[in-house]
Amino acid sequence: MNPTDHLPRAFPVSIKGVVVRDGRVLLLKNERDEWELPGGRIEWNETPEQCVVREIAEETHWTVVMGPILDAWMYHIEAAQKHVFIVTYGCYPDGESESVLSVEHKEIGLFNEHEVATLRMPDGYKRSIVKWYARLRADSPEPVG
Numbered sequence: 464m465n466p467t468d469h470l471p472r473a474f475p476v477s478i479k480g481v482v483v484r485d486g487r488v489l490l491l492k493n494e495r496d497e498w499e500l501p502g503g504r505i506e507w508n509e510t511p512e513q514c515v516v517r518e519i520a521e522e523t524h525w526t527v528v529m530g531p532i533l534d535a536w537m538y539h540i541e542a543a544q545k546h547v548f549i550v551t552y553g554c555y556p557d558g559e560s561e562s563v564l565s566v567e568h569k570e571i572g573l574f575n576e577h578e579v580a581t582l583r584m585p586d587g588y589k590r591s592i593v594k595w596y597a598r599l600r601a602d603s604p605e606p607v608g
Contacts, residue, residue, distance in 0.1 A: 474537070475547045478502050479588070480515040480554040481595040482527055488579065488592055489562065491522060492570035495540075498584040500551060500591065501525075503567075515552050523571065524563040527554035531598070533591045551591035553598060 479502035482489045490498040503518040505511060512529045519527050530553035538549045564571045574582065576596050579589055 475545075476505050477547050477549050478505055478511045478514040478518065479549060479551045479591070480519050480527060481533060481551060481591050482519065482525065482554045482556055483595060483599060484556040484573070487573035487575055488595075489523060489525065490572050490574055490582070490584070491564075491568040492572070493568060496569070496583065498572070498574075498582045498588075500588050502551075511550060512552070515554065519554065522565045522567055524560055526557040526560070528557050530554055530595075533594045533598075534587060536587045538585055538587060549587055551588070553595040 479500035481500055489501060491501055493499050501519045501522045502515050503522070505514040509517070511532075516527055516529065519525055533551045533553050535548070535550045538547050539545075540547060562571050562573070576592070579592050582589075
């Protein structure tokens with residue numbers, strides 16, 4: 464037994480949003496050259512829903528309306544040797560504004576559903592994207608992707 468095994472552990476929490484507009488999902492490329500969902504760390508006195516709406520606006524200039532929670536998991540960032548608790552929500556785009564890249568990321572992209580499987584990104588994000596496309600298809604008679 465490790466002497467620190469009895470100590471409580473705390474992990475950063477990151478709230479992410481899956482946004483699909485015109486059949487394409489919004490993704491950002493991070494400093495590790497991985498594609499990721501827009502979102503980030505929750506702030507004091509902020510709900511997870513407020514966090515993802517704020518983060519998406521800050522990172523892309525898109526406004527969104529919250530949908531359901533899609534997934535939650537512990538993600539190990541190998542390059543940083545740390546764990547982050549990730550929560551993903553489905554989000555509905557609210558408007559047609561162009562996406563604007565923030566200083567937090569290297570690239571912004573819109574991808575069709577079939578392209579996601581080939582991208583360098585954590586499996587948890589891919590899982591959330593698949594769930595959101597399935598939910599959108601079930602809720603809409605219009606083709607999604």
